[in-house]
Structure formats: C-alpha cells, structure tokens
Amino acid sequence: MRTRIAGGRVIDPAHGRDAVGDVWISDRHIIEPPAGGTVADATYDATGKIVMAGAIDVHSHIAGWNVNTARLLLPEFHRAAAPRPAAPPLSAAGWSTFATGCLYAQMGFTTVVEPAVLPHYALHAHLELADIPIIDKATLAVLGNDDFLLGLMRDSAGAAAIRDYVAWTLDATRSLGIKVVNAGGSIALKENVRQFSFDDVVPHYGVSSRAIVKALQRAAHEAGVPHPLHVHCNNLGMAGNVESALATIAAAEGLPLHLAHLQFYGYGKEGPRGFSSAAARLAEAVNGATGVTIDVGQVMFGQTVTISLDTLRQFNARHQARPRKYVLLETEGNGAGIVPYEYRASDFYNAVQWAAGLELFLLINDPWRVFFTTDHPNGAPFTTYPDIIALLMHREVRARAIAALPPDAIAVTTLPSIAREYSLTEIATMTRAAPARLLGLTDRGHLGPGAVADVAVYADERDRAKMFRAAALVFKDGELVVRDGTVTQVRWGRALTVRPERDRAIDHRMTRYYEDRFGLADAYLKVPEHALGRPQPFGLVPCAR
C-alpha cells in the first residue's frame, strides 16, 4: 500500500526542509519518493497545506492513579469537556482515556509521554495507556523519594549500584525514562518538613536533594538511557523560587538534564506584591547551559486541576483549591496530590504566571531546547495548545491578550517588550524534531525515509489557533486516522520503552528487598504484556549502550 501526500509545503526541520513537495508512505513508513511514473494506491491533495511529522508531547499527565483520582474527585467537570469525537468505544465520555487519544490525534499529535508514574502504580498507568487510542505513548518512572535509592545513597553504595537499580526500574515498569519530583521532598513531608530546597537534607537518610538529582542524572546517562533525567525542581510555585531552578541548572555541569514545566519556577520577589516574573533570568541561564533542555508548562486561564507527585507542594497548596477539595496520597516513593485550581485572568498572580511562560518560550533562543507543554492539566488542558501557538506566532494576538490582564501584573514581567514571533519551522522543531531527539525516538519527529509514517497536514490559515486545533489529515503508522479535524479510524498505539543493560545481581537484590520490606514478591510491580489486553502493547527503543 503506497500513499502519496501531494503538493503540500513540507516543513521538516530535522532535514532542513521547507519546500513544496510530496511525502510518500509505504505501509507503516515514510519512503523516498519513487521514480517518476509510479502511481500511488491513494493520493491526498495537500496543495496549499502545511505538512509536518506527527507532533510529540514530552510531558502530559494523561494516565494513572493520580489522573483517574482527579476524574473521580471532579465529576462536575466532565460534562464541560471539549468536543466529542464520534468513532471509538465510549467516545461520548468527556474525560476518558478514549477521549484523550482522539483529542490529541485531532491536533496532529501522535506520541505523548505520561511523565509521572510511581513504580508501584506502573501497571495501572499502562492499563490506562492501553485504553488511549490512536497515539503512541510512554511513561517516565519517578524515583528520588523511594527508600531503596535513598538507602543505597545513605550506604554509599556507589554509582554502579544506582545505575543497575535505574535499569531494573525502567524494565520492571516499562518506562522510557526516569523522572525525579522534588527529590527528597515527599519523604521530608512525611517527617513534617514543610519546605525543602536543593541543598536541604532528607531526614534519616542524610542525603541532599542535590545529591539525589546528581546521582539519578548520572545513572540515566551512564545506563545509556536516551532521555536525560527529567527534573521537577524544589519549591514549585513559590515566590523567589527562580533560585531553585538556577541552582538546578548550574548543577547540570555539562551532562544532559531536562527541567520540566520551568514556568512554575520563574518567579522572583520583586514588585509591590513581592511576586514577579523572573523568566528573563531563567531564560538567560538556559541559553547559557547547552546541555539543558526545558519544557514550559504554560498557564492558560480557566478551570483546571493540578495533578502532581510533588506531595509537599500539593500539601502546601491545599488551601488554595478551587473548588475547595483535594486529595493527597502518601505511599512508597512520592505519593500524589490532586488540587483543583482555576486560573483567572483578573488574578495578579495568575497573570504573572501566564506571562512568565510566554517569556520563556520567547526568550530561550534555541527551539531545539524548549518544549511545548502546559504540564497538562496543571497549567491548562492540552486542548489549549493551538491558542498558545497563536500567541507565539503573532505579536498582535499577544498584545490583545496582554491588554485584557491587570497592568500591575504585566508590569512585573518583560513580556510587552518582546517582539519575537515563532516561524512555522520553529513550531515544527519545538513540537516534532526536538522532542523526538530529546526522547531518543529516531524513528519519528521527522519525514525522512524510514521514519514511522506519522504525518499531520494542516490548512495554512492565518488564524494559527484554528489551523492547529483541527488537522486536515493525520496519519498514524501510515493509516489515515483524522480527516478535517475528526477521527475517522480508531487503532491502538504502543507504549515506548527502554531496557538498558544491567548486572542481573540487582534482580536478586530487589526480590529480597521486596520480601523484607513489603512481604511481597517484586513481581507485584511488574507490567506483564498479557495484562494489557492489546496486541503488541510495547515498542522497544534502543539505548546508547
């Protein structure tokens, strides 16, 4: 089966391509355009349209106990859920796994990373991912508040032991990478510590947050995991927390490090209310630290719910819940906190947060190192992405939005002074080529021969929000799945995983550890393929070594 997407403007930054031409698909993959005269089995006219690889989201909370608990906490939100696609099973449900896959696909996204999976909850997360149609998925396993790792560090077990543990965790939980969330902060909260910074020491274990981040960064790197350690820093959301992020950036020390939802750390203490945007400082630091990548975590106004494994942050935020209810779970490792929140355009602090996110997007020069996220749903639902693209691509769209916000809030930001407008190539870099490179997914994010045939075709509209909200055509693995912004075909994607080499002695150590500490077999936290009820639920991504 050969498919030809004909005559579109093909924007493929990985190959430096921005030209009118054809894209050819054979079965699941992109191929070189065949010799002249070859007739395709199906041809789609893309004249006047924009053709890009399928988009990749590096950080979006779409599955697992914490997401599901947010659903159960907030039944009143579901009826308000966005457009209802009409093809897959249970398609009429508003906020379900099925809707999640369809809503992403309609925007031209074909791969999404769920970035917050506690190892003990990995099976649950994968079960939800298995019920998300169309797109490919991946999880990041969260370490850094777990007794086993901190025990290794307390006992000075050495880098090799930590690397084996990281490799074992990735395999057991079928994850693509490792994340650390407020390293040590969740354990500190259990000891009634209410504020925890980068150089604070975890009670009883005697290791600092910095040491945990450094140990995991090194372990992921040395194990050959393509995705660098994904870091959620300390002191999220607090005035003056730019210092936490700057300290973490400085601690990268040349090795790759990814900082998640950096906007939430972009706050100074200037101005009449002691709360200001420090995004410009942060952007400058990122520009100077070439091994560091970030995603933004843009805030958009409206009702949402914050879902985080940063229990310390969520504990401290519990009184700001809108509506006034929350769930905090404490368990082995991080735990989870779910706090509903409404970002209001009239609210000084929320307006500063909105501006700080856009400043990061616009002041970080290299689109290969800044990624497109709202930290869904923490800053806003992912369905707001098209609106954010419009804000980045058009000064006047931004100016109109700024004019509607409290002037005293805008006064503590640099946003009005920024003239930059993103090009389509920069958008394609930030949402396709760069995330694929960041995650080590060489088979996607581009339109070169051999790539998985994940392709999005958009009408070239002046209104970029309208354009990116509803793709004209989307192909996943070569199958047409979306036409004119509507899902036309349901299929089931895979969860992408890595399996770095390890010394198998760690397997016996983990078995003993689980028996001693939990009275259980470690098999309990594994994710067997047959449990997921889909054919070929996993796809293995190669490691560097």
Next chain:
Amino acid sequence: MARAWIGGKPVALERALAEAAELLAASRCPLITGLGTDIAGARAAIGLAERIGAVIDHVNADALLRDLAVLREAGMMLVTPNEARLRADTLLLVGPSLETDAPELADWLGLGTGGERAIVRLCPGRGARPTEGETHVGRGADQLPSLLAALRAGIAGRPAGKTGISAKAIANLATRLKAARYGVAVWSARDLDPLAIEMLCGIVADLNTKTRFSGFSIAPGDNAVGVLQACGWMTGFPLRTGFGRGYPEHDPWRFDGARMVAARETDCVLWISAFRAASPPWGEGPPVIALITSDAALGSGPAIQIEVGRPGVDHDGVQHHPPLGTLVAVEATRPSDAMSVADVVAKISAALPEVAR
C-alpha cells in the same frame, strides 16, 4: 470447557451465549452488576454496557460510594496500608467492622509486633476488650458520629455537647492524637455514613495543621476498587453509571442496581461474580444471566448461567491489592481451562446482533 445452564438444565456453551446475547439485545434497560471480576472483565463489561445501553453497578458500590461522596465533596488525605505499617506511630482504628471487612488488617499494619506505637480504637463494639497496649474510647458504632464530632471540637480547642463519653476521655484522646508524629486513621465505610466519614477526614485534615496524619478506608471485596478505577478511566465516572442515552451518566440513586430491580426499572440483569459463587442478593426480579465461578447450577436462580474461572486461581488477572493500594498482576495458582469473564463477555458481545442505536 465452560459449563452452562438454561433454566437449571445443562446446555452447550454456544447456546447459552446466543441466548444471553438475545436477552440482552432485546432488553430495554439492562443492568450489569455484581461485577466481581478482574480488570479485563471490567473493561469488557463496561464496553458491553456502552453497546447495549446498560447500567453498570457493583455488589459493593454502597461502601465505595459512601467514601467517594466524601472525596468529591470535601477531599481526603490518604495513605496506603503498607506505608501506614512502615511509618505510623499512632493508629486510630475506627468502628467495629475493620477486622471483619479486612481479616488481614493486623498483617497490613503489623499489629501485635510490639514497638512503641499508640493504638486507639474508637467504638470497637460493645463486647470488645482492649488487647495489651490498646486504648478503647466509646463502644458501639451508634456512638461514632457524636464521638467524632466531639473529638474534632476537642482537637480544635472548641467545646462540645454531651456525647455519652466522658469529656476527659475525649480531651485525652485529642492530646494523644496531636502528639502523633505520623498518625493514621482507619475506617470501614460499612460503619460510617458519609457525614461521619467527612468528620473523620476533617479530623485528619485538622491534625495536619501542626503534625502529620493521614488515613485509609478498608477496600470492599470483589475487586470493587479495581472495577471503580477501570470505570473511572473508561467513562470518567465511578460505578452506578448508565449508558441509556448513548453517553455515560452517573447517578448514585438512579443507577443503584438493587433499587432498579426493586422498582422494576430493569428487565434483564447480567450478574457477574468471579471471585465467589454468589447469586444476586434479591429474591424476585427480572431474568438474570449469571457469570459465576460455580461448576453447578444455582437453585431457583438465573435464567442463564455460565461458569467462569477465578482470577488469580484459574487464570492470570489484574486486581486491586489493598496493602499496596494499587493494581497488581496476579498469576493463576491452579491454571484451568475455565473461561474468564472477559472471554465470556467478548463472546456474548460477538453474538449480539448489529443494531444501530
């Protein structure tokens, strides 16, 4: 091969499946309940419910929804039993039914293993005697609502009315709880109505102003929490969700299966009980298609009965594991050729006529 019965008489499986499909397709308001099954069975049953416009309920939904009512009105601080065992220096064990509802509770919490832990039982039942190291406050479950209210007032330093329990005992208890470094409250939703659960969760929240406290309720049996989770991600809603209008609607009263049967609102029930050979808890009612782990026909019961295997015994499965508070994969301890609920529901679904709804 699975055994099947129609009207108590053994029949070929294919015939039972075909008749079940016919009954469900002809039903104007089918109910799928019991729903004691693993995650694969729940996913299949919920998928079937959407296709035929059925209501989804669970045999233990009452207790689940009592806790959930509090969660979604006021929120909760929660801890897993396993973490409670490792961390709690104070346990507040509430009500008389804990060990009845969770016979393994002592194991989960490491009770009776010595140590410095303070263990307080609230209203453990009129006949209960404190074991060594335990303090009891209050007696029968009927005292719990007023005791919890007085305790919350005491912790906040506010006066409380008479409760039948000495003000001094309540004051002492408040002092002890405030002195906890990490306390854990344990309750069973069988013993408490939602207002009392909210009061208890309020006590936990208030104690966190100064120290650390959390809690958990005993997970009801028949994988109720696992089925709740699957229902949540597939529909956005918990159990007692109906598909009669073509999209999921949740209503704890309207879609209460037992109420629907009593009010003759349903004309066909798919009853699922894969963990134990339980039949529906009502007498008279509409025709029942029963998927039960039983190799014999149930007495006067179901119109159609199909034997299913037990998850974790006859076949591998995924179910909620209370001590870890999460879903785990369990391997069959005595693998057999009994069909799983997911298999049977898939076969019934495949036998449904292609109706345009």
